[in-house]
Amino acid sequence: MTSPTPEPSRRRLTREARTRQLLDASWALISDEGTDALTLGRLAEVAGITKPVAYDHFGTRNGLLAALYEDYDIRQTALFDAAIEGAKPTLADKARTFAAAYVDCVLTQGREIQGVLAALSGSPELAAVKRQYQKAFIEKCAGIFAPFSEAAGISSASLWAMLGAADALSDAAVVGEITAEQAKEELRHTILGMVRRSRHASP
Structure with a gap:
């Protein structure tokens, strides 16, 4: 019986790289849906991260x-x-x-x-x-x-x-x-x- 192939671990980004990813995702979100749609929660969805990560990087929508x-x-x-x-x-x-x-x-x-x-x-x-x-x-x-x-x-x-x-x-x-x-x-x-x-x- 063969052992199951382990799933590849998700690569952990540095804080700087994660910030860059979130900024790029934010610009794309604004382009697609407008600035009013830009919230930390929506950004987390688009970027495929949890809300706490988005809040940790920017604190608030104003941030x-x-x-x-x-x-x-x-x-x-x-x-x-x-x-x-x-x-x-x-x-x-x-x-x-x-x-x-x-x-x-x-x-x-x-x-x-x-x-x-x-x-x-x-x-x-x-x-x-x-x-x-x-x-x-x-x-x-x-x-x-x-x-x-x-x-x-x-x-x-x-x-x-x-x-x-x-x-x-x-x-x-x-x-x-x-x-x-x-x-x-x-x-x-x-x-x-x-x-x-x-x-x-x-x-």
Whole structure:
């Protein structure tokens, strides 16, 4: 009588690998069912894990949403930084590359990130997380365009206005209100105008 063949043991993922699996499953879930369907319980079902594992990784739904936004920001920043690094050291090319990279990064994630951003805005805790990343990006923008402005640099108000335009144009491109090229071109002009105004700002 032959012994039964033992079932292969399920490979245990490292915590980092499990987190990556759950984030990927979350993005897929949002794409298929929308952000409203994203709960830790539903994520556990989709990922084939128990609820306690999902709760152990993210704590709450807000924790999961914050992790998704961080995941998006890390990937966006890597793509964006690589594009800016490869641009020529001229205002014209920096503005063109900045506009193209920003819009492309948003389009890469598509409608999924729009749902996450909407959810972030609905909670003071998550809104603070979003603002933290926005402030870091504003500082990055100031550094990118400082060489082309006066010694005082570009005002914080101008940088926030540019970021608002970048988000609005990218959102419009995602939903098809305008084309990606139109969004990039308008953002490029917005950036050039911002820098040129800084050169003529009153002391």
